[in-house]
Amino acid sequence: MSEHGRYDAIVAGAGHNGLTAACYLQKAGLRTLVVEKNDWIGGAAVSRSLTPGWTYSNCSYVCSLLRREIVRDLDLPRFGLQVIPYEGGGSFTRDGRHFGYYADPAQLRRELRRHSPRDADAYQRYSRTILRQCRFIRPFLLRPAPDPLSARPRDLGELAFLLKRAHGLGSRELGETIRFWTASIGDFLDEHFESDLVKAHLAGSGIIGTGLGVYSPGTAYVLLHHYMGDVDGAIGAWGFARGGMGAISNALAAAFEEAGGTIRTGAGVEEILVDDGKVTGLALSDGAEFRAPIVASNMDVKRTILRHTPRAALPEDYLRAVERFKIRGSSAKLNIALDGMPEFPAAPPGASFLRGDLHCSESLRELERAYDDWKRGRWSDEPYFDMLIPSQIDPTMAPPGKHMMTVFIQYAPYELEAEGLRAAGNWTPERRQAMAETVLDKIEVACPDIRRRIHHMEIRSPKELEDEVGLTEGNIFQGELTFDQLLFNRPVPGYARYDTPVKGLYIVGSSAHPGGGVMAAPGANAAREILHRIGRAGNMPDLAA
Amino acid sequence: MSARYDAVVVGGGHNGLVAAATLARAGRRVCVLERADRLGGMAAGGAFPDGTPMPRIAHLLYNLSPAVLNELGFGAGGPVETRALPTVCLDPEGRHVVVRDGSPVLADGRPHPEAEAYRRLAARLVRFGGLLARLADAPPPQVSERLADLAGMRRLGPLAALGWDFRKLGRGDRREFLRIVLSNAHDVILDELSDGPLAGSLAADAVRGAWAGPRAPGTVFSLMYRLARGGGAALPLGGMDAVIAALADRARSLGAALRTGAEVTEVRVEGDRACGVRLADGEEIAAGAVLVATAPGAAMRLAGPAHYDIEAVRRLRNMRAKGTAAKLNLRLDGLPEVPGLGPELLGGRLLLAPSVEQVERAFDPVKYGRVSEAPVIEAVIPSLTDPQAAPHGGHVLSAIVQYVPHAPEGGWTGAARDRLRDVALAALETALPGLSARVTAAETLTPSDIEAATGAPGGHWHHGELSLDQLLTVRPVNGMARYRFGPAGHYLCGAGAHPGGDVMGAPGRNAARVALADATAGEAAA
Numbered sequence A: 001m002s003e004h005g006r007y008d009a010i011v012a013g014a015g016h017n018g019l020t021a022a023c024y025l026q027k028a029g030l031r032t033l034v035v036e037k038n039d040w041i042g043g044a045a046v047s048r049s050l051t052p053g054w055t056y057s058n059c060s061y062v063c064s065l066l067r068r069e070i071v072r073d074l075d076l077p078r079f080g081l082q083v084i085p086y087e088g089g090g091s092f093t094r095d096g097r098h099f100g101y102y103a104d105p106a107q108l109r110r111e112l113r114r115h116s117p118r119d120a121d122a123y124q125r126y127s128r129t130i131l132r133q134c135r136f137i138r139p140f141l142l143r144p145a146p147d148p149l150s151a152r153p154r155d156l157g158e159l160a161f162l163l164k165r166a167h168g169l170g171s172r173e174l175g176e177t178i179r180f181w182t183a184s185i186g187d188f189l190d191e192h193f194e195s196d197l198v199k200a201h202l203a204g205s206g207i208i209g210t211g212l213g214v215y216s217p218g219t220a221y222v223l224l225h226h227y228m229g230d231v232d233g234a235i236g237a238w239g240f241a242r243g244g245m246g247a248i249s250n251a252l253a254a255a256f257e258e259a260g261g262t263i264r265t266g267a268g269v270e271e272i273l274v275d276d277g278k279v280t281g282l283a284l285s286d287g288a289e290f291r292a293p294i295v296a297s298n299m300d301v302k303r304t305i306l307r308h309t310p311r312a313a314l315p316e317d318y319l320r321a322v323e324r325f326k327i328r329g330s331s332a333k334l335n336i337a338l339d340g341m342p343e344f345p346a347a348p349p350g351a352s353f354l355r356g357d358l359h360c361s362e363s364l365r366e367l368e369r370a371y372d373d374w375k376r377g378r379w380s381d382e383p384y385f386d387m388l389i390p391s392q393i394d395p396t397m398a399p400p401g402k403h404m405m406t407v408f409i410q411y412a413p414y415e416l417e418a419e420g421l422r423a424a425g426n427w428t429p430e431r432r433q434a435m436a437e438t439v440l441d442k443i444e445v446a447c448p449d450i451r452r453r454i455h456h457m458e459i460r461s462p463k464e465l466e467d468e469v470g471l472t473e474g475n476i477f478q479g480e481l482t483f484d485q486l487l488f489n490r491p492v493p494g495y496a497r498y499d500t501p502v503k504g505l506y507i508v509g510s511s512a513h514p515g516g517g518v519m520a521a522p523g524a525n526a527a528r529e530i531l532h533r534i535g536r537a538g539n540m541p542d543l544a545a
Numbered sequence B: 001m002s003a004r005y006d007a008v009v010v011g012g013g014h015n016g017l018v019a020a021a022t023l024a025r026a027g028r029r030v031c032v033l034e035r036a037d038r039l040g041g042m043a044a045g046g047a048f049p050d051g052t053p054m055p056r057i058a059h060l061l062y063n064l065s066p067a068v069l070n071e072l073g074f075g076a077g078g079p080v081e082t083r084a085l086p087t088v089c090l091d092p093e094g095r096h097v098v099v100r101d102g103s104p105v106l107a108d109g110r111p112h113p114e115a116e117a118y119r120r121l122a123a124r125l126v127r128f129g130g131l132l133a134r135l136a137d138a139p140p141p142q143v144s145e146r147l148a149d150l151a152g153m154r155r156l157g158p159l160a161a162l163g164w165d166f167r168k169l170g171r172g173d174r175r176e177f178l179r180i181v182l183s184n185a186h187d188v189i190l191d192e193l194s195d196g197p198l199a200g201s202l203a204a205d206a207v208r209g210a211w212a213g214p215r216a217p218g219t220v221f222s223l224m225y226r227l228a229r230g231g232g233a234a235l236p237l238g239g240m241d242a243v244i245a246a247l248a249d250r251a252r253s254l255g256a257a258l259r260t261g262a263e264v265t266e267v268r269v270e271g272d273r274a275c276g277v278r279l280a281d282g283e284e285i286a287a288g289a290v291l292v293a294t295a296p297g298a299a300m301r302l303a304g305p306a307h308y309d310i311e312a313v314r315r316l317r318n319m320r321a322k323g324t325a326a327k328l329n330l331r332l333d334g335l336p337e338v339p340g341l342g343p344e345l346l347g348g349r350l351l352l353a354p355s356v357e358q359v360e361r362a363f364d365p366v367k368y369g370r371v372s373e374a375p376v377i378e379a380v381i382p383s384l385t386d387p388q389a390a391p392h393g394g395h396v397l398s399a400i401v402q403y404v405p406h407a408p409e410g411g412w413t414g415a416a417r418d419r420l421r422d423v424a425l426a427a428l429e430t431a432l433p434g435l436s437a438r439v440t441a442a443e444t445l446t447p448s449d450i451e452a453a454t455g456a457p458g459g460h461w462h463h464g465e466l467s468l469d470q471l472l473t474v475r476p477v478n479g480m481a482r483y484r485f486g487p488a489g490h491y492l493c494g495a496g497a498h499p500g501g502d503v504m505g506a507p508g509r510n511a512a513r514v515a516l517a518d519a520t521a522g523e524a525a526a
């Protein structure tokens, strides 16, 4: 006989946002159940061992966006979370040159001067602008998006907050902010720098996870989206979660369970049960059914609504809006177990930047071309990648003397073109392997011995990301981060407050404001909204304060 | 110094003429100085070797500002007689689509399967465009530092009008406006239509003159800009040249002096105030104000960078202006027989943009300094509608060809120019078979030729990219959006200023009004 049960709230999906929401609901006194389709938790913030002795951060791999306020409030370090900052990064070229993005300002300045004295000066201006923009945006992350079309007092409050901040900038700075938000990262960098390599190094963060090229307007914002985090208070700094990104989800899960919550893995949601416009619970793939007046879906909005909610329960225009929500995948990943540290012959001996993020893209032009390939349904001939070897800093990731390498790849389409047809089904094991070979060829620019070092390799195209994590089309942010899908438009205009037309059904994952990344902000904001609607807002601390 | 004017206008393009007429109408003594031997700038006419008039660069009207027409006393008919043209979306497969008044049918008269979806989408974009047009007739809104003070409120005027119109939209429309206004044409079009010539034509209108493909965020804004006054397109009888002649006549009859062959090499500044200009031949002309209709960077150089703060200089240097539109003008000894397109349709606005995907694909090469092999083309055969267009018989075809780089790899050699002509002809030939055989003379204008002829940097349609980061409050650049341009008495009045390019007249009019207000205030203070 199948299992039944009644809860105050059920969270569908044990990604880090679902777990964050669950923590806050449970702590506010709601009996909360989390159900997860996989046998493990974490979604795209996960650590798994696929070959004995090694741990992969299978999807997300570096941590910075995770809101400090939440880490502190839930006391995550007590549950094992430790974020270790890493320093700098570097780029390598085919003709043996390199650029080292040193964390030490004096050293970075020397290195920039080596490429272009002008760029060394421009960098001051550049980093000041980025920092100012980060400071502007951060206070918004833990608040609901201001909605200019709502007259509800709470929305007017958010709007007033935005206006006050914007006003505080002064008209000149406001103009610069408008420009920055709408510019392409390519143009923005061209305005500052002359060295192709320096520009290419800095541009990557503007395209990660997007269906845009470095010269597409809006990519400067995407860069910001990656810089607005911090590690130990250093804005824009990135770190590794000790034990891999799963450590974040595991700490959240432990906090949730300590507060009395229940996690059930191994069976996914089949259907979200709705009666008379109100959610009543969930039916799972193993036949179990659970009842609750609140269902918080951590799945992306397309999956939640189009696959698991009865169409009849939803108005047509809402369905249309969800259908046209853009969620094109563009990223792939290699996770590699290495039987030793690869060599970087072009790097100065003992270079500290090798512990950071490494790239082999030489110019903005090359990056733009990589985008053109994606538009045509092919993986990039000259892909951009963001490559790290976290085991240099975190020894728990590999056996002694061995290493783990994570390679994030941009661009790879979800619907791969083959024989004139674009389809996700074209991602056969052979083609996946062929994509990996393209990437490995390029990694050889930096470390010629890479292929000899490979002990085991996991290859993930957007198709695998969809199948395993449930990210529709493999989009890493649960929905593209373009103007039409940010702030009060995210995920659906008129439904930016984590709600849906079905009473009691909420969207709490990265599909919701402020969007993707291991940030935990959507989950926390959503929990606050849910509690507000049932008159229990007082039971949750005000994280934005 | 020689003659003294209240104002001189540098550049006799249509915006310069509108500015001059606006000033003259207010009783000011004005002189327009145009470098070329004929007025008109990008709207100036030309001639084929046999004397037949040539629509040299711009060829159709769709964005003329009603405020300009009104104030200059042209009435609703406009400065010249026009003929509305249907849009013909050419299909290489022969299933051409005709759009009249926002409604598509197949060229053979059968209903178009997506007519209703297209009508809805186009009508909505036109509605939203009309909203934006509200902003075109005044300096861009400025959210001033002191929102509360009176001047600040006054400056918010047009924004308030916009707000009022905005409220009149239904709730669904308001949400939709805020969703799509910053988004990309590719998605907004393909959310409603299947990809093909009809969708492709909308995409082509979204990127007209732009260094952007339809996938670029911001292209919905430029599409609304294009559709702001109903979305149609009209052929001016007598060509764009007749429009310029009418504007020039009006300026003259209001008392403005118009000089051609007068290149300004310097705007003279004394005590941080513009006080006149110097011409290439050394002549100096004193004036109380100088309005410059050239591109923003050139305007700054005329006055001298020393009169701008360092940030302004940097911003102006960084303003993006990479033109992508070339022009192919053909003299024909007759018309090809095109199956499925009778003379009425052949005389329409012919759009070769077979799909949104192909418009995007046409953009890709230009990013790397190469010409599209399958360019997007807007062509008109004015001689089918306007008897004055080919008085000596035969026909004329005017084609805007996109995307063509301003500075191609290897430069614009004679061979490169010939190749551009051949590529464009071959593309036209796919939809108009037999065309090449009828060509008796051809003129190819690359973006770099257009730059040489008009001074527009990169030969850019709008004197500077019309992208989200160079619009409204930050057009041409942050801090200089309200026509006052550096030293006191110096104004920008061309397409590089708000709201932007097209034969519209709004920048010229708005700038002249700001100059007039300043002069009046100065006189009151004195």
Ligand SMILES: Cc1cc2nc3c(=O)[nH]c(=O)nc-3n(C[C@H](O)[C@H](O)[C@H](O)COP(=O)(O)OP(=O)(O)OC[C@H]3O[C@@H](n4cnc5c(N)ncnc54)[C@H](O)[C@@H]3O)c2cc1C
Pocket: A012, A013, A014, A015, A016, A017, A018, A035, A036, A037, A038, A041, A042, A043, A044, A045, A058, A059, A060, A061, A062, A063, A064, A065, A267, A268, A269, A270, A298, A299, A300, A331, A332, A333, A408, A465, A468, A469, A470, A471, A475, A476, A477, A478, A508, A509, A510, A511, A515, A516, A517, A518, A519
């Ligand atoms: C390859 C990759 C690299 C990335 N790199 C970084 C990075 O370095 N840094 C960073 O900050 N961000 C990174 N991101 C983005 C970030 O990981 C995600 O945006 C974030 O983890 C999403 O979290 P979430 O909780 O919103 O949703 P998810 O992690 O997507 O969680 C959704 C959960 O729902 C579960 N689920 C799906 N369907 C069902 C069902 N029917 N029933 C029950 N459960 C279901 C899934 O299994 C999953 O556990 C990366 C993402 C990817 C894919």
Ligand SMILES: Cc1cc2nc3c(=O)[nH]c(=O)nc-3n(C[C@H](O)[C@H](O)[C@H](O)COP(=O)(O)OP(=O)(O)OC[C@H]3O[C@@H](n4cnc5c(N)ncnc54)[C@H](O)[C@@H]3O)c2cc1C
Pocket: B010, B011, B012, B013, B014, B015, B016, B033, B034, B035, B036, B039, B040, B041, B042, B043, B057, B058, B059, B060, B061, B062, B063, B209, B262, B263, B264, B265, B293, B294, B325, B326, B327, B400, B450, B453, B454, B455, B456, B459, B460, B461, B462, B463, B493, B494, B495, B496, B500, B501, B502, B503, B504
């Ligand atoms: C290929 C192409 C096709 C187009 N087609 C259309 C169309 O069909 N319909 C439409 O509405 N728009 C069209 N446009 C756009 C439109 O033509 C322009 O946006 C508009 O004409 C610009 O007008 P303007 O007065 O601001 O500047 P311009 O027309 O560029 O005039 C500037 C004038 O300043 C003069 N000048 C420059 N420097 C000096 C100097 N130092 N001293 C004196 N004079 C100087 C120049 O000679 C020129 O006459 C097209 C543009 C291009 C490039």
